[in-house]
Amino acid sequence: MGRYYYQRYLKLKKAMQQIPFREHFVNDGDGDDEDEESRAGAAALVFVCAPPSYHNKRSSSTTSRTKLLSLLLLSLLSCTFILAPHAFSLFYSFGAEDEGLVAADVNAPLCSSISNGTICCDRSGIRTDVCIMKGDVRTNSASSSIFLYKDTNGFINYVSSMVEEEELQHEKIRPYTRKWETSVMDTIDELDLVAKKENATANHHCDVVHDVPAVFFSTGGYTGNVYHEFNDGILPLYITSQHLKKKVVFVILEYHNWWIMKYGNILSRLSDYPAIDFSRDKRTHCFPEAIVGLRIHDELTVNPSLMRGNKTVIDFRNVLDQAYWPRIRGLIQDEEREAREKLREKLTLSPSSDPSFKIVKEVQGYQSKKPKLVILSRNGSRAITNENLLVKMAEDIGFQVQVVRPDRTSELAKIYRALNSSDVMVGVHGAAMTHFLFMKPGSVFIQVIPLGTDWAAETYYGEPARKLGLKYIGYTILPRESSLYDQYDKNDPVLRDPSSVNEKGWQYTKTIYLDGQNVRLNLRRFQKRLVRAYDYSINRISQNCHHQSQ
Secondary structure, three states, rough: OOHHHHHHHHHHHHHHOOOHHHHOOOOOOOOOHHHHHHHHHHHHHHHOOOOOOOOOOOOOHHHHHHHHHHHHHHHHHHHHHHHHHHHHHHHHHHHHHHHHHHOOOOOOOOOOOOOOEEEEEEEOOOOOOEEEEEEEEEEEHHHHHEEEEOOOHHHHHHHOOOOOOEEEEEEEEEEOOOOHHHHHHHOOOOOOEEEOOOOOOOOOOEEEEEEEEEOEEOOOOOOOOOOHHHHHHHHHHHHHHHOOOOOOOOOOEOOOHHHHHHHHHHHHHOOOOOOOOOOOOOOOOEEEEEEEOOOOEEEEEEOOHHHHHHHHHEEEEEEHHHHHHHHHHHHHHHHHHHHHHHHHHHHHHHOOOOOOOHHHHHHHHHHHHEEEEEEOOOOOOOEEEOOHHHHHHHHHOOOEEEEEEEOOOOOOOHHHHHOOOOOOOEEEHHHHHHHHHHOOOOOOEEEEOOOEEEEEEHHHHHHHHHHHHHEEEEEEEOOOEHHHHOOOOOHHHHHOOHHHHHHOHHHHHHHHHHHHHOEEEOOHHHHHHHHHHHHHHHHHHHHHHHHHOO
C-alpha cells in the first residue's frame, strides 16, 4: 500500500509542476499575516503531501520557519483527510467481506463476493478460469476488451484528470471450459479485462445500459458435438448463472446463429434477455457486474456441494423440462389433429366401419401399458449392424420400440419427447449418449461399450447417468461382437489388450476403436440385459399406477 501511494505521489508531483498558477500560492513575505496564512493553507492543499523543499525560499528565515511549520502541519492534515477514506474503505471492505462470508451461502464459489471497482479471478481449477468484475463495466469489442472504471472523488479526481488514465489491473482470459487442452484453447478468442481509474475529463459513454449482470462465454472450441455442447457449454452456463434467476445477459464470443436456434429454448429458461454477439455488436454495453468464463464441476453433472442452494443435476433436468414442454405440447396437438382428420376420412370412405375410433383408442391404450424402449441409432462408425434383429427381439420381449437417429439438425424437443417418455434407452458409446439427460430419473440406460472404450464410457456417461438417478447397465462387447475381429489376428493386442493400444495415444484410440469399429450384438447374450430392463420397467410402471390410484 505504501509503495502504491509513493508512486502516486511521484505522478502528482510531475503534474503539479505543470500547473501555471503555482507561484501565486507562494508566500513572498510582503502580505499581511491573515492573507499569507490563507495562501499557505491553499498551498498545502495544492501540494498534497509534498515535502517542504517545494516552497519558495525567498521569504525571511524567521517567517520561513513559522510558515514551514504551518505548511508541514497542514500538509500532514491534508494527507490524513485525503488518504483516510481510502484506508477506511479498505478496512471496511475487508470487514464486509469477512462478515459476508459468515452470512453468505457456504457453497458460494471463490470471487462470488467482491467490492465495487474490483476484478477477482479464480484460476484454481484445472478445467476453467472465471473472473468477476464489479462496478462500472463496459465492453469494447474492437479491442476484445472489457473495462472496469473505478471512480475517485474530490481533489484526487481533479488532479488525476491531469494525468493519463491509470491502469490498476490487467487480466487475460479465454472463456471456455477446456483449460487443460492447449490445442483447443488456442482457438478460443482471448479477452483483456482492464481496471482503470476513471479520468474526469475522459468521455466514456454507454450505448446500451443494462441493470443486470452479464455472463461472457465462448461457443467456439468443440461446439458442434452434442456432448461438448452440453458438457462444456449448457451445463456450465446453468451452474454459473442459475442463481441470478434469469436476471442476466449472456454475451457470447464466437457467436453462432444455429447454436442460438438449437438451444434457444434452454437459454430462455436461464435469461430474460436476448443474447449479445460480442464480436459483431460494436456498441458499448455497460453492466453493473460481469462474470467472464463458466464454472464446470465434472462430466455432464452438477455438484450440489458447489452450488448455491445445493442445486443438483435433477434441477438442471427440470430446466430442460420447462424449456421443451411448450414445444412438445404443440407437437402432440398437431399429431392428434392429424389423427382425427385421418380417422374422419376413413369413416367417410367406409361408413360401415364405425368401430374404427374405438379400435384406435384400444390400440393406443394397449401400447401405453407396454414399457417403451428407445434405440439411439448411429450412422457410420460404432453402428449396430444387426439393429433390425435387435428391434424384433425387443418387441418380442414386450417392449414398444422407437428408433431415433439424432444428427446435428435434429430438433432437440423431439428427441427430448421420445426419451422423456421412455422406460429404457439403448445406444452405443458416443456423443449421442449425452441424451441420457433427457430421461426421467428411475429409467434404464443401457450403454453398449465397444472394444477400447471402457474408461470413456464409464467416465463420460455411466457415472453421470447414475448421478441423475438412472439405472445404468454397461454392456461391454466381446471381441467376436466387434468388426475388428475380422480385421486383426485373434492374438493381436487390438483385440486382446485394448488398454495397451490406448496407452500409445489418442490418435490410436480414435482411429482404431472410435472411427474403425462397428458392433454386431450377440443377441442371446444381450437379451439377458433387455429382459432384466423389461422386468424392472414393468414393476416400476405397476408401482406408479398403484400410487396414482391411491
